[in-house]
Amino acid sequence: MMARSVILHGAIIVALFLLQFVASDYMVLTLTRIMVLAVYAIGYNILFGYAGLLSLGHAMFFGTGLYAAALGSTLGGMPVLAAFALAIIIGGVVSLVMGLIMLRASGVAFMIVTLMFSQAAYLTILYFGDYTRGDEGIVIKDTERLFSVFGRAVDLTDPMLRYNLAAGLLAIAIIVSLVIVRSRLGHVFIAIRENEDRTAMLGYDTGFYKLAAFVLSGTFAATSGAAYALMFAYAGATLASIQYSIHPLLWTLLGGASTVLGPVLGTALMFLLVDFASSFTSANLLMVGAVLIALVLFFPKGILGTVRQRLLPWLP
């Protein structure tokens, strides 16, 4: 059972690396974007899919990573790796503080609280337009994206290099997610999702575990945001708006909540679908809507959720 899932996830990661040799230039860029955002979706799924907490405000954490990296790099003049590390740390701290506040609510109240805080964060970004440049956004100069690792120069404007960094980041996210899901932590997350009261009465500190899921999820989101800012040299308020709170939810639902690979598949499909629809109609969201209706009708547990239910019960 263990071997099968490890082989499957390993194969997916290898396939992602190999894809660069057959993809067109345009596809390489799109896949890079998908892989960076899939990290966000994987993190979202830890909280939503496994621990059963629906957040409508994760753009706040994505935005935290995005702006921490962008501001660290431009205003702070930090080297790329330092800005990236700083953004992850700040993302972890912000999600810890927010988790302590937001997790006092549960159910629908939790959804509303996450939504409101996230909107407040978005408005804060606009308010401090002098630094964040609001909707216009921060553009990171090419010279600020050069760095060296062990004496080797790394240039983030090189699309192939960017692709491999994104694939590496996604691989790490998939592995960490798989490890969490198989660990005691992941088992307790599921137990909380299924029956929180019962889980407390089995001697688990459910408050602690919910906070752990929240911080992990928020840190994944911030990591994704930071990578996005540094790789695509841009941080704008739109990326911290409500849309970016809803995206990971849709990606996770489409691919299959509480499956490790579901969020990755969902992100890719939604991206490619919008891309495909945009090529012949400006009403591409109409097609997205149609797909979501089909999803609810035929794959209520998402694609991989349904696959697991019908074909592969061992899928983690």
Added chain:
Amino acid sequence: MDGVDFAIAAGEVRAVIGPNGAGKTTFVSLISGRIAPTAGSVHFEGGDITGLPAFKRVRRGIAYTFQITSIYANLTAAENVALAAHQTGSRRSEIYLERVGLAGRAAQLAGTLAYGHQRLLEVAMGLALHPKLLILDEPTQGLSDAEIANFIELVRLLSKEATVLLIEHNMPVVMALAHRITVLDRGRILAEGTPGEIRANPQVQAAYLGTGDA
């Protein structure tokens, strides 16, 4: 609850009975920590646990099995017990499932088990916690006579390892198992004593047992 002065000795099987609304579930919720008392205190093994949240009391050895079956319906029986045993694998689950007679059902989804089996799974989860005090809240509710007979045997075996606090409506079960009985009525202790004393108590007969031929 009002003026309830209650003590249970280690190794005892104590039944708490009382009419509907007497406060039986509230009473055990105070012991297990699901409800915080507005006044008064709860002690366990010489320590004051009044301020401890439920999950810490469970770790000290107070296990509570729910009145309304509260298992993880979407997980297998073995996974349910593994969670109770605080383990990620389900190997050790077999021991507990076997003790309640569910060994053959380990891989079945808990929600698809027959109701009687779900109640037994609750008990297996209680066992997996290795409790010092096991609180069973109306465990025989909805069970058939044959299942009840098995259940009585099971609780007798359990009582050799743990103190048992049993809330029960079914008088034959109470009479068969309890060393002592506490009768609650409207949040107060009406009487306390051996099954024989309780059966003979006129107040109890009036409030609860009716004609007294229970």
